[in-house]
Amino acid sequence: MNNIKIKFANWILNRPLLELAQQRSMVISKIGDMSDPINRHLFKLYVFQKSFNREHWVDEIYTFLDKVLDCDWSKKHLTFKESEYYDWLFYDYFHNFRNKPPTIINIDQKYRNIFSKYKNEEIIKGYSIKEFYNLCDSFYNIICPKLEKGEIDLNEYYNIISMFDIKN
Numbered sequence: 001m002n003n004i005k006i007k008f009a010n011w012i013l014n015r016p017l018l019e020l021a022q023q024r025s026m027v028i029s030k031i032g033d034m035s036d037p038i039n040r041h042l043f044k045l046y047v048f049q050k051s052f053n054r055e056h057w058v059d060e061i062y063t064f065l066d067k068v069l070d071c072d073w074s075k076k077h078l079t080f081k082e083s084e085y086y087d088w089l090f091y092d093y094f095h096n097f098r099n100k101p102p103t104i105i106n107i108d109q110k111y112r113n114i115f116s117k118y119k120n121e122e123i124i125k126g127y128s129i130k131e132f133y134n135l136c137d138s139f140y141n142i143i144c145p146k147l148e149k150g151e152i153d154l155n156e157y158y159n160i161i162s163m164f165d166i167k168n
Contacts, residue, residue: 027071028080028084028088030067030071031068031071031080031085031088031089032088032092034064034067034068034089035088035089035090035092035093036093037060037064038061038064038065038089039089039090039093039094039136040111040114041057041060041061041064042061042132042135042136042139042164043111043114043132044057044114044118045057045058045061045161045164045165046124046127046132046135046164046166047111047114047115047123047124047127047132048118048121048122048123048124049122049124049165049166050121050122051118051121051122053121058158058161061161062152062154062157062161065143065147065152065157066152068085068089068147069147069150069151069152079147079148079150080147080148081148082144082145082147082148083144085140085143085144085147085148086140086141086144089140089143089144090136090137090140090144094107094133094136107129107132107133108129124166131166135163135164138163139160139161139163139164142160143160
């Protein structure tokens with residue numbers, strides 16, 4: 001009987017459906033891993049309006065989004081729905097505070113170390129974590145359908161990312 005169980009387990013493990021599920025899971029993890037650097041760069045764009053690094057941060061965000069676009073999970077190049085991208089890049093990132101809803105304090109703490117790394121940068125006057133959160137929400141609502149379609153035009157991206165150009 002034990003031999004039959006082992007053969008059945010091996011048969012299950014060698015099934016394409018399980019392979020697809022494992023591959024899909026790995027790709028989801030990769031996309032989730034990119035949410036932190038993307039959102040950190042968005043935060044820097046938001047709070048350091050006069051930085052010389054802004055163009056670099058904009059390009060980095062595009063590069064990370066391009067990596068997300070490269071994430072398919074089968075030989076047939078299966079991609080994800082916009083709602084899935086939204087969840088992994090925005091919702092899970094901002095709402096993953098030990099199963100608590102996001103608060104201004106939680107989000108602000110997430111970015112405190114950025115200020116210490118950029119001590120010489122001028123911070124936008126009266127910046128608001130709530131405003132930043134809302135900008136990110138708007139950004140992902142525009143970007144995620146483009147991720148689902150599989151392309152983000154660079155010129156269009158520059159227009160979208162400009163929503164973070166809030167003047168003092």
